[in-house]
Amino acid sequence: MSHLAVVPGHRLRFSTLKNGIDGITQRMLTLTLRNLERDGLLVRHYFPEVPPRVEYELTEMGAGMLPALEGFTSWIRNNWPSIANCRRAYDEARQ
Template sequence: MAREINGRPIIETPDGPKLTPCAPGSVLERLGDKWTILVISLLSLSPDIPMRFSAIRRGIPDISQRMLTLTLRNLERDGLVNRYYYPELPPRVEYQLTERGHSMLKPLAGFTDWIRDTWQDIETSRKAFDEAAEKKTTLSR
């Protein structure tokens, strides 16, 4: 029986175990991006009502207009978001999660719950690591 970790098959080699790709790196990179997570999370708040671009931008204060445009375009390309364009003056554009986008919410909740529960411990570990590294640098001078 082949070994797996997180659904990813492991190849046993003379040099040790090697992970096989379970998805293209571009998909993993996109779905783990902080802007993707924030946009998906915000759109999930109104699952039956599309959100206007401006409402999404207001809901994520630190995102630039360009980054939001790129993120939404990529999510639409990946089939996670539907874009609705209304040729009015001024034009109106709205976005809504697709069924695939909704399917991401449960795994995303588990991930964000873990982050919420451990981020302070991670910050403490980073601080201790950085202080130890600084101490080593100072002693080696």
């Protein structure tokens, strides 16, 4: 969602979102976006062109949750190397 947080009213295409999230599958991103839309956190804009174009935009409520997520995002960024090391050690112990 951080890609959508760049500017209020900013819209992004599906492919831009997918390219910005390493390792996510098209199916998982589709399911996640549908759930966020269902929860009222983003709006899907469909354009009946050839080929069809779809863009996503944060709602006011979606944008309102960004300050609350800022601390958690910072914590993840700071602790990601430790998380990766723990995962690696866990996986090696399981082999």
